[in-house]
Amino acid sequence: MKSVAVKLPEDLLARLDAVSKRQGAGRSSVVRKALRQFLENAEETAAAGSFAEQAARAAGCFDGARDLSHSSRHMRGYGR
DSSP states (O other), rough: OOOOOOOHHHHHHHHHHHHHHHTTHHHHHHHHHHHHHHHHHHHHHHHOOOOOHHHHHTOOOSSOOOOOOOOHHHHHTTTO
Protein backbone atom coordinates (compact mmCIF):
# COMPACT_ATOMS: atom_id res chain seq x y z
CA MET A 1 0.00 0.00 0.00
CA LYS A 2 1.24 3.49 -0.86
CA SER A 3 1.25 6.47 1.50
CA VAL A 4 -0.25 9.90 0.88
CA ALA A 5 0.34 12.93 3.09
CA VAL A 6 -2.68 15.17 3.69
CA LYS A 7 -2.81 18.46 5.56
CA LEU A 8 -5.99 18.92 7.61
CA PRO A 9 -7.32 21.89 9.52
CA GLU A 10 -7.48 21.30 13.27
CA ASP A 11 -11.26 21.00 13.41
CA LEU A 12 -11.31 18.34 10.71
CA LEU A 13 -8.52 16.42 12.41
CA ALA A 14 -10.44 16.53 15.70
CA ARG A 15 -13.52 15.12 13.97
CA LEU A 16 -11.41 12.42 12.34
CA ASP A 17 -9.93 11.49 15.70
CA ALA A 18 -13.39 11.32 17.28
CA VAL A 19 -14.72 8.99 14.58
CA SER A 20 -11.55 6.92 14.73
CA LYS A 21 -11.88 6.52 18.48
CA ARG A 22 -15.61 5.74 18.28
CA GLN A 23 -15.05 3.04 15.64
CA GLY A 24 -11.92 1.67 17.26
CA ALA A 25 -10.06 2.10 13.99
CA GLY A 26 -6.96 4.01 12.97
CA ARG A 27 -7.04 7.34 11.19
CA SER A 28 -5.87 5.76 7.96
CA SER A 29 -8.66 3.20 8.02
CA VAL A 30 -11.32 5.88 8.56
CA VAL A 31 -9.86 8.09 5.82
CA ARG A 32 -9.71 5.16 3.36
CA LYS A 33 -13.34 4.27 4.07
CA ALA A 34 -14.49 7.89 3.70
CA LEU A 35 -12.49 8.39 0.51
CA ARG A 36 -13.84 5.15 -0.96
CA GLN A 37 -17.44 6.27 -0.27
CA PHE A 38 -16.76 9.73 -1.68
CA LEU A 39 -15.25 8.35 -4.88
CA GLU A 40 -18.08 5.84 -5.38
CA ASN A 41 -20.65 8.63 -5.00
CA ALA A 42 -18.68 10.86 -7.38
CA GLU A 43 -18.57 8.08 -9.98
CA GLU A 44 -22.32 7.44 -9.64
CA THR A 45 -23.03 11.15 -10.04
CA ALA A 46 -20.81 11.37 -13.11
CA ALA A 47 -22.47 8.26 -14.60
CA ALA A 48 -25.89 9.84 -14.09
CA GLY A 49 -24.91 12.66 -16.43
CA SER A 50 -25.57 16.36 -16.28
CA PHE A 51 -28.76 17.89 -14.93
CA ALA A 52 -29.93 18.49 -18.49
CA GLU A 53 -29.39 14.81 -19.37
CA GLN A 54 -31.26 13.68 -16.26
CA ALA A 55 -34.11 16.11 -16.95
CA ALA A 56 -34.36 14.89 -20.55
CA ARG A 57 -35.04 11.37 -19.26
CA ALA A 58 -37.97 12.69 -17.19
CA ALA A 59 -39.41 14.85 -19.98
CA GLY A 60 -42.69 13.49 -21.24
CA CYS A 61 -43.20 11.24 -18.22
CA PHE A 62 -46.01 13.32 -16.78
CA ASP A 63 -49.60 13.84 -17.86
CA GLY A 64 -51.07 17.30 -18.23
CA ALA A 65 -50.58 20.43 -20.26
CA ARG A 66 -47.27 20.52 -22.09
CA ASP A 67 -46.60 24.19 -21.41
CA LEU A 68 -48.69 26.01 -18.82
CA SER A 69 -47.43 29.40 -19.99
CA HIS A 70 -49.58 29.19 -23.14
CA SER A 71 -52.82 28.58 -21.30
CA SER A 72 -54.52 31.78 -20.15
CA ARG A 73 -56.41 29.73 -17.56
CA HIS A 74 -53.13 28.79 -15.84
CA MET A 75 -51.64 32.28 -16.19
CA ARG A 76 -54.61 34.13 -14.62
CA GLY A 77 -53.32 36.33 -11.78
CA TYR A 78 -49.64 35.63 -12.47
CA GLY A 79 -47.35 38.48 -11.45
CA ARG A 80 -49.84 40.29 -9.25
